[in-house]
Amino acid sequence: xxxxxxxxxxxxxxxxxxxxxxxxxxxxxxxxxxxxxxxxxxxxxxxxxxxxxxxxxxxxxxxxxxxxxxxxxxxxxxxxxxxxxxxxxxxxxxxxxxxxxxxxxxxxxxxxxxxxxxxxxxxxxxxxxxxxxxxxxxxxxxxxxxxxxxxxxxxxxxxxxxxxxxxxxxxxxxxxxxxxxxxxxxxxxxxxxxxxxxxxxxxxxxxxxxxxxxxxxxxxxxxxxxxxxxxxxxxxxxxxxxxxxxxxxxxxxxxxxxxxxxxxxxxxxxxxxxxxxxxxxxxxxxxxxxxxxxxxxxxxxxxxxxxxxxxxxxxxxxxxxxxxxxxxxxxxxxxxxxxxxxxxxxxxxxxxxxxxxxxxxxxxxxxxxxxxxxxxxxxxxx
Numbered sequence: 238x239x240x241x242x243x244x245x246x247x248x249x250x251x252x253x254x255x256x257x258x259x260x261x262x263x264x265x266x267x268x269x270x271x272x273x274x275x276x277x278x279x280x281x282x283x284x285x286x287x288x289x290x291x292x293x294x295x296x297x298x299x300x301x302x303x304x305x306x307x308x309x310x311x312x313x314x315x316x317x318x319x320x321x322x323x324x325x326x327x328x329x330x331x332x333x334x335x336x337x338x339x340x341x342x343x344x345x346x347x348x349x350x351x352x353x354x355x356x357x358x359x360x361x362x363x364x365x366x367x368x369x370x371x372x373x374x375x376x377x378x379x380x381x382x383x384x385x386x387x388x389x390x391x392x393x394x395x396x397x398x399x400x401x402x403x404x405x406x407x408x409x410x411x412x413x414x415x416x417x418x419x420x421x422x423x424x425x426x427x428x429x430x431x432x433x434x435x436x437x438x439x440x441x442x443x444x445x446x447x448x449x450x451x452x453x454x455x456x457x458x459x460x461x462x463x464x465x466x467x468x469x470x471x472x473x474x475x476x477x478x479x480x481x482x483x484x485x486x487x488x489x490x491x492x493x494x495x496x497x498x499x500x501x502x503x504x505x506x507x508x509x510x511x512x513x514x515x516x517x518x519x520x521x522x523x524x525x526x527x528x529x530x531x532x533x534x535x536x537x538x539x540x541x542x543x544x545x546x547x548x549x550x551x552x553x554x555x556x557x558x559x560x561x562x563x564x565x566x567x568x569x570x571x572x573x574x575x576x577x578x579x580x581x582x583x584x585x586x587x588x589x590x591x592x593x594x595x596x597x598x599x600x601x602x603x604x605x606x607x608x609x610x611x612x613x614x615x616x617x618x619x
Contacts, residue, residue, distance in 0.1 A: 242332040243317060245310040250339050254303055257343055261350075272361055288358035288591070295353045299346055306342050344607040351600035359596070360589040372472040373413040373576060374430055376463040377403060380480035381446045382421040382454050383528075384538040387481070389514035391562040396446060399479045399508050402564040403441050406477075407434050409570055416466045419444060420459035422451030422486075426466060446520065454480060456548065457489040464495060475502040475576035477569065481509040482541030482548075493551055502576040503554030506569055509540030510560045 269275065273284030287293065385396040407415065415437055416430040427448075428440045456478070463476045476496075496503065515527035515535045528536045542558050549556035555572045559565075 244314045245333055245338065246335040247307060247310055247314065250310060250335050251307060253339055254307075254342070258299075258303075283362070285359055285361045286589075288360055288589075290357060292353060292356040295356070296350065299350060302346055302349065303342075310338070341607060344603045347603035348600050348607065351596040351603065354596035355593045355600065359592045361592055362590045372470075373573070374467050374470075374472055374474045375413050375415045375573065375576070376430070376466050376476050377415060377417045378424070378456075378459040378463050378476060378478040378480075379403070379417065379419050379427075379444060380421070380454055380459075380478075381419045381444060381448055382452055382481075382484060383446055383516055384454075384481055384483035385508075386446055386520050387509065387514040387516050387538040389510045389512060389538075389540075390508070390560055393562045394520075395481050395508045396444070398559075398562055398564060399506075400441050400444060401562075402506070402508070402559070402566055402569075403479065404438050405564070406566045406569060407437050407441070409566070410434060410573075413573070416463075417441070418459060418462045418466065419448055420455060420462070421446070421449040422453035422455050422458075423449055424455065424458040424462040425449070426462060430466060430468065452484070454483060454485040456480070456485060457487070457492050460492045460496065464492070464499070464501065467499075467501070473502070473576050474499065475504065475573060477573065478503070478505045478548075479508060480505070480545070481538070482507055482544040483509075483538050485541065485544050488548060488551060496552060502572075503549065503552040504569060504572040504576075505545050505549050505554060505556045506564075507540055507542055507545040507556065507558035508560075508564075509538075509558075511540055511542065513537045513539030 269285060274286070276284050379399060381396065385399065386394050388394050390398050414430045414432055415434070416426070417428040417437065417440060418424050419427045427444065428437060431437065459478065460476065467474050514537065516538050517523055518525040518528055530536055540558065545558065546556050557568050
């Protein structure tokens with residue numbers, strides 16, 4: 238009786254698997270070479286690159302899978318030779334096929350390998366794509382007066398709530414150019430108009446109330462600075478002001494006229510509560526206590542919702558207020574979308590062409606063959 242039919246040929250399995258890996262790696266190397274992957278002076282789009290090259294490190298799982306497979310076959314062989322007498326092999330076990338096992342393993346590693354290549358997303362060449370870009374310039378005016386340090390919203394300062402809301406707001410913008418100015422008693426440009434939303438969020442997180450020494454809520458200065466930030470390009474223009482309306486200095490009629498003549502849309506977001514909260518003397522030194530008036534009484538800063546609505550009315554804008562530590566910016570986004578007034582332009586842009594479909598297809602083919610392999614391979618040789 239040929240008992241070898243019941244044992245896996247480990248050496249052959251290992252040799253054929255390693256040969257396959259060498260051939261596969263050679264094929265990959267030739268493909269990368271032909272597509273200019275190793276070139277350093279090739280123009281963008283003319284060489285193969287990977288959008289997510291870090292995913293290629295997942296390929297290290299392939300030799301691990303091979304090691305585990307070989308270990309499993311060895312353990313089965315050892316179990317038979319050490320614990321079962323050879324004359325009972327044909328009674329207790331069915332013959333095994335090293336060839337079939339190797340073939341199924343290679344199919345499985347192909348599924349894993351091609352899936353990893355697809356996750357890395359190979360890019361080669363350029364394709365043209367039509368898209369619409371919203372033609373809107375938006376300046377955010379953020380109040381950084383000391384009253385914005387009042388912690389009357391779930392023990393969170395108004396400034397932190399404002400920064401949280403603005404970060405969420407920026408995350409949902411699509412194509413608008415945004416800039417930022419900060420103001421208290423005076424104002425200055427914090428971020429010129431840009432499409433770099435990542436940079437905008439970094440600037441937002443760095444804003445503190447100590448950036449402006451002159452205190453107050455000078456909305457005229459803020460609106461004037463915002464107006465000067467806009468370009469002369471034909472586009473919709475809008476201002477989003479975020480403030481608690483406290484300690485305001487009124488609104489100049491001249492800036493109202495300028496904004497109306499230029500058809501600049503205004504949206505105001507009020508942050509705070511009508512109950513209010515005291516203001517720290519120094520945010521970085523809370524041990525100094527809170528601000529007091531000349532009579533020694535705590536100064537309580539409250540949201541001035543009336544001023545915010547009045548300001549929006551004079552500017553023919555919209556106003557909303559929030560007292561949530563995690564504001565919902567949906568209403569503000571709706572107002573911003575209305576500012577666009579259908580002013581958009583068609584663009585034809587070039588983007589890198591993705592070829593992830595090829596490794597996905599190869600992985601799918603390997604998987605389908607793997608499913609039918611047990612019925613397709615009936616020979617039991619080696």
